[in-house]
Amino acid sequence: MTRHPDTLRTAAAPPRLDPAHDALFLDFDGTLVAIAPTPDAVIVPPALAPLLTALSARLGGALALVSGRALDEIAGFLPGYGGPAIGSHGAEARGLPGLAGGGVGPRDLAALHDRFRAFAAAEGLLFEPKPHGAAIHFRARPEAEARARAFVTEVLAGEPGLALQTAKMAFELRPEGATKDAALRAAVAAAPFAGRRPVYLGDDTTDEPAIAWAGSSGGIGVKVGDGDSAARHRLSGPAEVLGWLCAQAAEPAPGGGPGGGPDGREDG
Ligand SMILES: [Mg+2]
Known part of the structure:
Protein backbone atom coordinates (compact mmCIF):
# COMPACT_ATOMS: atom_id res chain seq x y z
CA MET A 1 0.00 0.00 0.00
CA THR A 2 1.19 3.49 -0.79
CA ARG A 3 2.29 5.43 2.27
CA HIS A 4 1.68 9.09 2.74
CA PRO A 5 5.01 10.95 2.88
CA ASP A 6 4.57 12.17 6.41
CA THR A 7 4.61 9.93 9.42
CA LEU A 8 1.24 10.73 10.97
CA ARG A 9 -0.20 7.94 13.04
CA THR A 10 -2.91 7.29 10.45
CA ALA A 11 -0.70 7.81 7.44
CA ALA A 12 -1.89 5.30 4.89
CA ALA A 13 -3.34 6.82 1.72
CA PRO A 14 -6.71 5.33 0.76
CA PRO A 15 -6.60 2.44 -1.71
CA ARG A 16 -7.97 2.74 -5.20
CA LEU A 17 -11.79 2.66 -5.41
CA ASP A 18 -13.53 -0.36 -6.85
CA PRO A 19 -16.12 1.33 -9.12
CA ALA A 20 -18.44 -1.68 -9.07
CA HIS A 21 -18.50 -2.16 -5.30
CA ASP A 22 -17.70 1.12 -3.55
CA ALA A 23 -19.86 4.09 -2.62
CA LEU A 24 -18.15 7.43 -2.07
CA PHE A 25 -19.24 10.05 0.46
CA LEU A 26 -17.51 13.43 0.47
CA ASP A 27 -17.58 16.27 2.96
CA PHE A 28 -17.30 19.70 1.31
CA ASP A 29 -15.47 22.36 3.40
CA GLY A 30 -11.91 21.42 4.25
CA THR A 31 -12.22 18.25 2.16
CA LEU A 32 -13.08 19.34 -1.40
CA VAL A 33 -12.37 23.04 -0.90
CA ALA A 34 -9.91 24.79 1.40
CA ILE A 35 -11.28 26.47 4.52
CA ALA A 36 -11.61 30.22 3.95
CA PRO A 37 -11.71 33.15 6.41
CA THR A 38 -15.50 33.18 6.08
CA PRO A 39 -17.83 30.39 4.87
CA ASP A 40 -18.92 32.27 1.75
CA ALA A 41 -15.33 33.00 0.70
CA VAL A 42 -14.37 29.44 -0.23
CA ILE A 43 -12.86 29.07 -3.70
CA VAL A 44 -14.34 26.21 -5.69
CA PRO A 45 -12.04 24.85 -8.40
CA PRO A 46 -13.85 25.00 -11.78
CA ALA A 47 -12.87 21.38 -12.37
CA LEU A 48 -14.61 20.14 -9.23
CA ALA A 49 -18.20 19.81 -10.48
CA PRO A 50 -17.21 18.00 -13.71
CA LEU A 51 -14.92 15.74 -11.70
CA LEU A 52 -17.72 14.81 -9.27
CA THR A 53 -20.09 14.19 -12.16
CA ALA A 54 -17.60 11.92 -13.93
CA LEU A 55 -16.76 10.06 -10.75
CA SER A 56 -20.45 9.61 -9.92
CA ALA A 57 -21.04 8.06 -13.34
CA ARG A 58 -18.07 5.75 -12.85
CA LEU A 59 -19.50 4.62 -9.50
CA GLY A 60 -22.94 3.95 -10.94
CA GLY A 61 -24.30 7.03 -9.19
CA ALA A 62 -23.02 5.95 -5.77
CA LEU A 63 -21.48 9.28 -4.81
CA ALA A 64 -22.95 11.79 -2.39
CA LEU A 65 -21.82 15.04 -0.84
CA VAL A 66 -22.29 15.25 2.94
CA SER A 67 -22.14 18.74 4.43
CA GLY A 68 -23.19 20.78 7.40
CA ARG A 69 -24.10 23.53 4.98
CA ALA A 70 -27.59 24.08 3.65
CA LEU A 71 -28.28 22.24 0.40
CA ASP A 72 -28.94 25.53 -1.39
CA GLU A 73 -25.42 26.68 -0.56
CA ILE A 74 -23.88 23.49 -1.85
CA ALA A 75 -25.90 23.82 -5.05
CA GLY A 76 -24.71 27.43 -5.36
CA PHE A 77 -21.07 26.41 -5.08
CA LEU A 78 -21.44 23.45 -7.47
CA PRO A 79 -24.08 24.47 -10.06
CA GLY A 80 -22.67 21.88 -12.48
CA TYR A 81 -23.18 18.94 -10.12
CA GLY A 82 -26.69 17.60 -9.71
CA GLY A 83 -26.02 14.35 -7.90
CA PRO A 84 -27.04 13.20 -4.44
CA ALA A 85 -26.25 15.48 -1.51
CA ILE A 86 -26.90 15.57 2.22
CA GLY A 87 -27.09 19.05 3.75
CA SER A 88 -27.45 20.61 7.19
CA HIS A 89 -25.76 17.58 8.83
CA GLY A 90 -28.53 15.34 7.49
CA ALA A 91 -31.57 17.56 8.07
CA GLU A 92 -31.82 18.00 4.29
CA ALA A 93 -31.14 15.62 1.40
CA ARG A 94 -31.31 15.60 -2.39
CA GLY A 95 -31.41 12.57 -4.68
CA LEU A 96 -31.30 10.06 -1.82
CA PRO A 97 -34.40 7.83 -1.73
CA GLY A 98 -33.18 6.22 1.50
CA LEU A 99 -33.52 9.59 3.20
CA ALA A 100 -36.91 10.53 1.77
CA GLY A 101 -39.12 11.64 4.61
CA GLY A 102 -36.30 11.14 7.06
CA GLY A 103 -35.30 14.76 7.15
CA VAL A 104 -35.95 17.08 10.05
CA GLY A 105 -38.88 19.43 9.58
CA PRO A 106 -38.30 23.17 9.62
CA ARG A 107 -39.00 25.18 12.75
CA ASP A 108 -39.31 28.86 13.46
CA LEU A 109 -35.78 30.00 14.14
CA GLU A 176 -30.70 16.83 17.62
CA GLY A 177 -31.12 13.89 15.25
CA ALA A 178 -29.28 15.45 12.31
CA THR A 179 -25.85 13.85 12.16
CA LYS A 180 -23.84 12.82 9.15
CA ASP A 181 -23.50 9.21 10.27
CA ALA A 182 -27.25 8.87 10.87
CA ALA A 183 -27.92 10.29 7.40
CA LEU A 184 -25.44 7.87 5.84
CA ARG A 185 -26.97 4.87 7.59
CA ALA A 186 -30.29 5.81 5.96
CA ALA A 187 -28.74 6.65 2.58
CA VAL A 188 -27.01 3.30 2.15
CA ALA A 189 -30.29 1.41 2.62
CA ALA A 190 -31.38 2.30 -0.92
CA ALA A 191 -30.02 2.12 -4.47
CA PRO A 192 -27.55 3.00 -5.82
CA PHE A 193 -25.72 2.86 -2.48
CA ALA A 194 -27.16 -0.34 -1.02
CA GLY A 195 -24.71 -3.23 -0.90
CA ARG A 196 -21.67 -1.08 -1.66
CA ARG A 197 -18.75 -0.48 0.68
CA PRO A 198 -18.86 3.04 2.08
CA VAL A 199 -15.79 5.24 1.61
CA TYR A 200 -16.03 8.49 3.57
CA LEU A 201 -13.71 11.51 3.35
CA GLY A 202 -13.94 14.31 5.91
CA ASP A 203 -11.77 16.79 7.78
CA ASP A 204 -13.61 17.88 10.91
CA THR A 205 -15.01 16.70 14.22
CA THR A 206 -18.44 16.63 12.54
CA ASP A 207 -17.08 13.90 10.26
CA GLU A 208 -15.63 11.60 12.89
CA PRO A 209 -18.82 9.59 13.57
CA ALA A 210 -19.20 9.08 9.80
CA ILE A 211 -15.53 8.08 9.46
CA ALA A 212 -15.94 5.57 12.29
CA TRP A 213 -19.20 4.27 10.79
CA ALA A 214 -17.53 3.69 7.40
CA GLY A 215 -14.67 1.79 9.01
CA SER A 216 -16.98 -0.36 11.10
CA SER A 217 -19.20 -1.10 8.07
CA GLY A 218 -16.46 -2.85 6.14
CA GLY A 219 -15.58 0.35 4.31
CA ILE A 220 -12.97 3.04 4.58
CA GLY A 221 -12.77 6.22 6.62
CA VAL A 222 -10.36 8.86 5.36
CA LYS A 223 -9.25 11.82 7.49
CA VAL A 224 -8.38 14.92 5.50
CA GLY A 225 -5.70 17.13 7.04
CA ASP A 226 -4.16 17.16 10.50
CA GLY A 227 -5.68 16.11 13.79
CA ASP A 228 -6.66 12.99 15.67
CA SER A 229 -9.05 10.66 13.91
CA ALA A 230 -10.48 7.16 13.98
CA ALA A 231 -9.56 6.93 10.29
CA ARG A 232 -6.84 4.54 9.19
CA HIS A 233 -6.29 6.52 6.02
CA ARG A 234 -5.35 10.12 5.48
CA LEU A 235 -4.97 12.71 2.75
CA SER A 236 -3.15 15.95 3.57
CA GLY A 237 -5.78 18.42 2.34
CA PRO A 238 -8.18 19.37 -0.45
CA ALA A 239 -5.42 19.52 -3.08
CA GLU A 240 -4.42 15.94 -2.36
CA VAL A 241 -8.09 14.90 -2.21
CA LEU A 242 -8.69 16.33 -5.69
CA GLY A 243 -5.64 14.51 -7.01
CA TRP A 244 -6.88 11.25 -5.50
CA LEU A 245 -10.38 11.81 -6.91
CA CYS A 246 -8.94 12.50 -10.37
CA ALA A 247 -7.05 9.21 -10.19
CA GLN A 248 -10.26 7.37 -9.23
CA ALA A 249 -12.18 8.92 -12.14
CA ALA A 250 -9.61 7.65 -14.63
CA GLU A 251 -9.06 4.13 -15.85
CA PRO A 252 -6.43 2.42 -13.70
CA ALA A 253 -2.90 2.27 -15.05
CA PRO A 254 -1.89 -1.19 -16.30
CA GLY A 255 -0.59 -3.25 -13.41
CA GLY A 256 -2.14 -1.09 -10.70
CA GLY A 257 -0.07 2.06 -10.39
CA PRO A 258 -0.14 4.69 -7.62
CA GLY A 259 -3.06 4.32 -5.26
CA GLY A 260 -2.96 0.53 -5.29
CA GLY A 261 -5.56 -1.88 -6.52
CA PRO A 262 -9.12 -2.24 -5.25
CA ASP A 263 -7.92 -4.26 -2.31
CA GLY A 264 -6.27 -3.41 0.97
CA ARG A 265 -9.46 -2.88 2.95
CA GLU A 266 -8.02 -3.44 6.35
CA ASP A 267 -10.45 -1.14 8.13
CA GLY A 268 -12.46 -3.26 10.52
MG1 LIG B 1 -15.44 19.76 6.52
Whole structure:
Protein backbone atom coordinates (compact mmCIF):
# COMPACT_ATOMS: atom_id res chain seq x y z
CA MET A 1 0.00 0.00 0.00
CA THR A 2 1.19 3.49 -0.79
CA ARG A 3 2.29 5.43 2.27
CA HIS A 4 1.68 9.09 2.74
CA PRO A 5 5.01 10.95 2.88
CA ASP A 6 4.57 12.17 6.41
CA THR A 7 4.61 9.93 9.42
CA LEU A 8 1.24 10.73 10.97
CA ARG A 9 -0.20 7.94 13.04
CA THR A 10 -2.91 7.29 10.45
CA ALA A 11 -0.70 7.81 7.44
CA ALA A 12 -1.89 5.30 4.89
CA ALA A 13 -3.34 6.82 1.72
CA PRO A 14 -6.71 5.33 0.76
CA PRO A 15 -6.60 2.44 -1.71
CA ARG A 16 -7.97 2.74 -5.20
CA LEU A 17 -11.79 2.66 -5.41
CA ASP A 18 -13.53 -0.36 -6.85
CA PRO A 19 -16.12 1.33 -9.12
CA ALA A 20 -18.44 -1.68 -9.07
CA HIS A 21 -18.50 -2.16 -5.30
CA ASP A 22 -17.70 1.12 -3.55
CA ALA A 23 -19.86 4.09 -2.62
CA LEU A 24 -18.15 7.43 -2.07
CA PHE A 25 -19.24 10.05 0.46
CA LEU A 26 -17.51 13.43 0.47
CA ASP A 27 -17.58 16.27 2.96
CA PHE A 28 -17.30 19.70 1.31
CA ASP A 29 -15.47 22.36 3.40
CA GLY A 30 -11.91 21.42 4.25
CA THR A 31 -12.22 18.25 2.16
CA LEU A 32 -13.08 19.34 -1.40
CA VAL A 33 -12.37 23.04 -0.90
CA ALA A 34 -9.91 24.79 1.40
CA ILE A 35 -11.28 26.47 4.52
CA ALA A 36 -11.61 30.22 3.95
CA PRO A 37 -11.71 33.15 6.41
CA THR A 38 -15.50 33.18 6.08
CA PRO A 39 -17.83 30.39 4.87
CA ASP A 40 -18.92 32.27 1.75
CA ALA A 41 -15.33 33.00 0.70
CA VAL A 42 -14.37 29.44 -0.23
CA ILE A 43 -12.86 29.07 -3.70
CA VAL A 44 -14.34 26.21 -5.69
CA PRO A 45 -12.04 24.85 -8.40
CA PRO A 46 -13.85 25.00 -11.78
CA ALA A 47 -12.87 21.38 -12.37
CA LEU A 48 -14.61 20.14 -9.23
CA ALA A 49 -18.20 19.81 -10.48
CA PRO A 50 -17.21 18.00 -13.71
CA LEU A 51 -14.92 15.74 -11.70
CA LEU A 52 -17.72 14.81 -9.27
CA THR A 53 -20.09 14.19 -12.16
CA ALA A 54 -17.60 11.92 -13.93
CA LEU A 55 -16.76 10.06 -10.75
CA SER A 56 -20.45 9.61 -9.92
CA ALA A 57 -21.04 8.06 -13.34
CA ARG A 58 -18.07 5.75 -12.85
CA LEU A 59 -19.50 4.62 -9.50
CA GLY A 60 -22.94 3.95 -10.94
CA GLY A 61 -24.30 7.03 -9.19
CA ALA A 62 -23.02 5.95 -5.77
CA LEU A 63 -21.48 9.28 -4.81
CA ALA A 64 -22.95 11.79 -2.39
CA LEU A 65 -21.82 15.04 -0.84
CA VAL A 66 -22.29 15.25 2.94
CA SER A 67 -22.14 18.74 4.43
CA GLY A 68 -23.19 20.78 7.40
CA ARG A 69 -24.10 23.53 4.98
CA ALA A 70 -27.59 24.08 3.65
CA LEU A 71 -28.28 22.24 0.40
CA ASP A 72 -28.94 25.53 -1.39
CA GLU A 73 -25.42 26.68 -0.56
CA ILE A 74 -23.88 23.49 -1.85
CA ALA A 75 -25.90 23.82 -5.05
CA GLY A 76 -24.71 27.43 -5.36
CA PHE A 77 -21.07 26.41 -5.08
CA LEU A 78 -21.44 23.45 -7.47
CA PRO A 79 -24.08 24.47 -10.06
CA GLY A 80 -22.67 21.88 -12.48
CA TYR A 81 -23.18 18.94 -10.12
CA GLY A 82 -26.69 17.60 -9.71
CA GLY A 83 -26.02 14.35 -7.90
CA PRO A 84 -27.04 13.20 -4.44
CA ALA A 85 -26.25 15.48 -1.51
CA ILE A 86 -26.90 15.57 2.22
CA GLY A 87 -27.09 19.05 3.75
CA SER A 88 -27.45 20.61 7.19
CA HIS A 89 -25.76 17.58 8.83
CA GLY A 90 -28.53 15.34 7.49
CA ALA A 91 -31.57 17.56 8.07
CA GLU A 92 -31.82 18.00 4.29
CA ALA A 93 -31.14 15.62 1.40
CA ARG A 94 -31.31 15.60 -2.39
CA GLY A 95 -31.41 12.57 -4.68
CA LEU A 96 -31.30 10.06 -1.82
CA PRO A 97 -34.40 7.83 -1.73
CA GLY A 98 -33.18 6.22 1.50
CA LEU A 99 -33.52 9.59 3.20
CA ALA A 100 -36.91 10.53 1.77
CA GLY A 101 -39.12 11.64 4.61
CA GLY A 102 -36.30 11.14 7.06
CA GLY A 103 -35.30 14.76 7.15
CA VAL A 104 -35.95 17.08 10.05
CA GLY A 105 -38.88 19.43 9.58
CA PRO A 106 -38.30 23.17 9.62
CA ARG A 107 -39.00 25.18 12.75
CA ASP A 108 -39.31 28.86 13.46
CA LEU A 109 -35.78 30.00 14.14
CA ALA A 110 -36.31 33.76 13.84
CA ALA A 111 -35.87 34.44 17.56
CA LEU A 112 -32.85 32.13 17.75
CA HIS A 113 -31.27 33.84 14.75
CA ASP A 114 -31.89 37.25 16.34
CA ARG A 115 -30.03 36.18 19.50
CA PHE A 116 -27.11 34.81 17.49
CA ARG A 117 -26.98 37.91 15.31
CA ALA A 118 -26.91 40.24 18.31
CA PHE A 119 -24.20 38.22 20.09
CA ALA A 120 -22.06 38.04 16.96
CA ALA A 121 -22.36 41.79 16.39
CA ALA A 122 -21.40 42.57 20.00
CA GLU A 123 -18.37 40.24 19.88
CA GLY A 124 -17.21 41.01 16.35
CA LEU A 125 -17.87 37.43 15.25
CA LEU A 126 -19.54 35.96 12.20
CA PHE A 127 -23.13 34.76 12.48
CA GLU A 128 -24.24 32.14 9.97
CA PRO A 129 -28.00 31.60 9.81
CA LYS A 130 -28.92 28.06 8.78
CA PRO A 131 -32.31 26.75 7.70
CA HIS A 132 -32.28 24.22 10.56
CA GLY A 133 -30.05 26.00 13.09
CA ALA A 134 -27.43 28.70 13.54
CA ALA A 135 -23.66 28.99 13.77
CA ILE A 136 -21.15 31.37 15.31
CA HIS A 137 -17.68 31.48 13.73
CA PHE A 138 -14.77 32.76 15.81
CA ARG A 139 -12.01 32.29 13.21
CA ALA A 140 -11.50 36.06 13.01
CA ARG A 141 -11.31 36.38 16.84
CA PRO A 142 -10.09 33.09 18.37
CA GLU A 143 -9.84 34.78 21.77
CA ALA A 144 -13.67 34.88 21.85
CA GLU A 145 -13.99 31.08 21.78
CA ALA A 146 -14.85 30.68 25.48
CA ARG A 147 -17.52 33.39 25.37
CA ALA A 148 -18.96 31.94 22.17
CA ARG A 149 -19.16 28.50 23.77
CA ALA A 150 -20.84 29.94 26.86
CA PHE A 151 -23.33 31.78 24.67
CA VAL A 152 -24.39 28.79 22.55
CA THR A 153 -24.55 26.59 25.65
CA GLU A 154 -26.88 29.07 27.33
CA VAL A 155 -29.08 29.34 24.23
CA LEU A 156 -29.16 25.56 23.87
CA ALA A 157 -30.56 25.16 27.38
CA GLY A 158 -33.77 26.85 26.18
CA GLU A 159 -34.01 25.06 22.83
CA PRO A 160 -35.18 21.46 23.21
CA GLY A 161 -34.63 19.47 20.04
CA LEU A 162 -31.38 21.19 19.15
CA ALA A 163 -27.85 19.98 19.85
CA LEU A 164 -24.45 21.65 20.04
CA GLN A 165 -22.14 20.83 17.13
CA THR A 166 -18.53 21.91 17.49
CA ALA A 167 -16.56 22.42 14.28
CA LYS A 168 -13.37 24.11 13.16
CA MET A 169 -13.47 27.60 14.74
CA ALA A 170 -17.24 27.47 15.04
CA PHE A 171 -20.09 26.46 17.32
CA GLU A 172 -23.37 25.46 15.80
CA LEU A 173 -26.82 24.50 16.99
CA ARG A 174 -28.35 21.83 14.74
CA PRO A 175 -31.38 19.52 15.03
CA GLU A 176 -30.70 16.83 17.62
CA GLY A 177 -31.12 13.89 15.25
CA ALA A 178 -29.28 15.45 12.31
CA THR A 179 -25.85 13.85 12.16
CA LYS A 180 -23.84 12.82 9.15
CA ASP A 181 -23.50 9.21 10.27
CA ALA A 182 -27.25 8.87 10.87
CA ALA A 183 -27.92 10.29 7.40
CA LEU A 184 -25.44 7.87 5.84
CA ARG A 185 -26.97 4.87 7.59
CA ALA A 186 -30.29 5.81 5.96
CA ALA A 187 -28.74 6.65 2.58
CA VAL A 188 -27.01 3.30 2.15
CA ALA A 189 -30.29 1.41 2.62
CA ALA A 190 -31.38 2.30 -0.92
CA ALA A 191 -30.02 2.12 -4.47
CA PRO A 192 -27.55 3.00 -5.82
CA PHE A 193 -25.72 2.86 -2.48
CA ALA A 194 -27.16 -0.34 -1.02
CA GLY A 195 -24.71 -3.23 -0.90
CA ARG A 196 -21.67 -1.08 -1.66
CA ARG A 197 -18.75 -0.48 0.68
CA PRO A 198 -18.86 3.04 2.08
CA VAL A 199 -15.79 5.24 1.61
CA TYR A 200 -16.03 8.49 3.57
CA LEU A 201 -13.71 11.51 3.35
CA GLY A 202 -13.94 14.31 5.91
CA ASP A 203 -11.77 16.79 7.78
CA ASP A 204 -13.61 17.88 10.91
CA THR A 205 -15.01 16.70 14.22
CA THR A 206 -18.44 16.63 12.54
CA ASP A 207 -17.08 13.90 10.26
CA GLU A 208 -15.63 11.60 12.89
CA PRO A 209 -18.82 9.59 13.57
CA ALA A 210 -19.20 9.08 9.80
CA ILE A 211 -15.53 8.08 9.46
CA ALA A 212 -15.94 5.57 12.29
CA TRP A 213 -19.20 4.27 10.79
CA ALA A 214 -17.53 3.69 7.40
CA GLY A 215 -14.67 1.79 9.01
CA SER A 216 -16.98 -0.36 11.10
CA SER A 217 -19.20 -1.10 8.07
CA GLY A 218 -16.46 -2.85 6.14
CA GLY A 219 -15.58 0.35 4.31
CA ILE A 220 -12.97 3.04 4.58
CA GLY A 221 -12.77 6.22 6.62
CA VAL A 222 -10.36 8.86 5.36
CA LYS A 223 -9.25 11.82 7.49
CA VAL A 224 -8.38 14.92 5.50
CA GLY A 225 -5.70 17.13 7.04
CA ASP A 226 -4.16 17.16 10.50
CA GLY A 227 -5.68 16.11 13.79
CA ASP A 228 -6.66 12.99 15.67
CA SER A 229 -9.05 10.66 13.91
CA ALA A 230 -10.48 7.16 13.98
CA ALA A 231 -9.56 6.93 10.29
CA ARG A 232 -6.84 4.54 9.19
CA HIS A 233 -6.29 6.52 6.02
CA ARG A 234 -5.35 10.12 5.48
CA LEU A 235 -4.97 12.71 2.75
CA SER A 236 -3.15 15.95 3.57
CA GLY A 237 -5.78 18.42 2.34
CA PRO A 238 -8.18 19.37 -0.45
CA ALA A 239 -5.42 19.52 -3.08
CA GLU A 240 -4.42 15.94 -2.36
CA VAL A 241 -8.09 14.90 -2.21
CA LEU A 242 -8.69 16.33 -5.69
CA GLY A 243 -5.64 14.51 -7.01
CA TRP A 244 -6.88 11.25 -5.50
CA LEU A 245 -10.38 11.81 -6.91
CA CYS A 246 -8.94 12.50 -10.37
CA ALA A 247 -7.05 9.21 -10.19
CA GLN A 248 -10.26 7.37 -9.23
CA ALA A 249 -12.18 8.92 -12.14
CA ALA A 250 -9.61 7.65 -14.63
CA GLU A 251 -9.06 4.13 -15.85
CA PRO A 252 -6.43 2.42 -13.70
CA ALA A 253 -2.90 2.27 -15.05
CA PRO A 254 -1.89 -1.19 -16.30
CA GLY A 255 -0.59 -3.25 -13.41
CA GLY A 256 -2.14 -1.09 -10.70
CA GLY A 257 -0.07 2.06 -10.39
CA PRO A 258 -0.14 4.69 -7.62
CA GLY A 259 -3.06 4.32 -5.26
CA GLY A 260 -2.96 0.53 -5.29
CA GLY A 261 -5.56 -1.88 -6.52
CA PRO A 262 -9.12 -2.24 -5.25
CA ASP A 263 -7.92 -4.26 -2.31
CA GLY A 264 -6.27 -3.41 0.97
CA ARG A 265 -9.46 -2.88 2.95
CA GLU A 266 -8.02 -3.44 6.35
CA ASP A 267 -10.45 -1.14 8.13
CA GLY A 268 -12.46 -3.26 10.52
MG1 LIG B 1 -15.44 19.76 6.52
